[in-house]
Amino acid sequence: MNRHADPSEYDFEPSSDELAAMAYADGELHGEQLEGFKRRLAADPQLGRAVAQYQSLEVMARGMAPPEPADYEWQRLESEPGHQVGMRLGFLLILIGAMGLCALGAVQLLQSDMDPLQKTLACGLLIGGLILLACIARARWRTLPFDPYRNVKR
Amino acid sequence: MIVSTVDSIPGRRITQSFGLVRGTTVRARHLGMDMLAVLKMVVGGEVHEYTKLVAESREEALDRMQAEARALGAHAIVGFRFATSQVSRAAAEVVAYGTAVALSGTDPSSES
Numbered sequence: 608m609n610r611h612a613d614p615s616e617y618d619f620e621p622s623s624d625e626l627a628a629m630a631y632a633d634g635e636l637h638g639e640q641l642e643g644f645k646r647r648l649a650a651d652p653q654l655g656r657a658v659a660q661y662q663s664l665e666v667m668a669r670g671m672a673p674p675e676p677a678d679y680e681w682q683r684l685e686s687e688p689g690h691q692v693g694m695r696l697g698f699l700l701i702l703i704g705a706m707g708l709c710a711l712g713a714v715q716l717l718q719s720d721m722d723p724l725q726k727t728l729a730c731g732l733l734i735g736g737l738i739l740l741a742c743i744a745r746a747r748w749r750t751l752p753f754d755p756y757r758n759v760k761r
Numbered sequence: 762m763i764v765s766t767v768d769s770i771p772g773r774r775i776t777q778s779f780g781l782v783r784g785t786t787v788r789a790r791h792l793g794m795d796m797l798a799v800l801k802m803v804v805g806g807e808v809h810e811y812t813k814l815v816a817e818s819r820e821e822a823l824d825r826m827q828a829e830a831r832a833l834g835a836h837a838i839v840g841f842r843f844a845t846s847q848v849s850r851a852a853a854e855v856v857a858y859g860t861a862v863a864l865s866g867t868d869p870s871s872e873s
Contacts, residue, residue: 634762666824669820670816670820756817756818756820759813759816759817759820760812760813760816761809761813
């Protein structure tokens with residue numbers, strides 16, 4: 608598996624892998640062909656990304672709706688530098704605030720006159736929650752390229 | 762694959778029914794989008810974050826239903842419907858369901 612080009616670029620002759628990925632995304636593979644392709648799909652993340660791209664094109668084509676005036680206005684406003692800076696600043700301050708509050712809570716917890724066992728359990732709860740969040744965020748980040756539905760607008 | 766909300770496909774004859782096929786999904790927006798959606802609710806108008814969430818769920822459920830029908834060797838789905846329910850405040854559940862059928866004089870691969 609050397610090359611999976613962006614399916615939007617049609618200035619080349621598709622390879623056999625790309626043709627198979629298109630056929631799989633369209634549900635045109637059957638029997639042994641299908642089983643063989645599924646085995647390859649399980650072992651080759653790049654092939655999976657190609658299939659996801661073809662699936663997302665199909666999904667977008669199916670859900671295509673003419674843009675409304677409000678859509679254009681939203682896009683125009685969202686592309687304004689002031690809006691972009693405001694959004695980033697807002698999210699950054701929220702993130703800093705949330706992390707600061709978590710850190711402050713942890714320090715207060717450790718300095719409190721709680722029973723050592725209670726402190727240990729509370730710390731376990733906090734650290735466990737953060738570890739779970741990190742694991743789930745990592746899994747979501749890794750599977751994002753395989754999600755053909757994230758570009759659906761409405 | 763033909764997906765129809767009525768119980769027949771005009772001009773085609775149903776030769777076999779494979780029974781119920783369905784696709785289900787529950788999707789959620791991430792916390793950042795949820796915060797923006799809450800702020801948009803304050804000022805009113807369309808909440809695009811949730812429109813997108815429901816649209817994503819609808820497409821995914823539809824594809825899963827079609828995949829199930831294809832696996833059964835069906836040519837079409839008739840009596841198709843969407844159903845939705847609330848799993849939690851920030852998650853959208855959509856169920857797509859219908860009856861998978863075979864049509865006369867067609868090859869399953871030609872209907873994909």
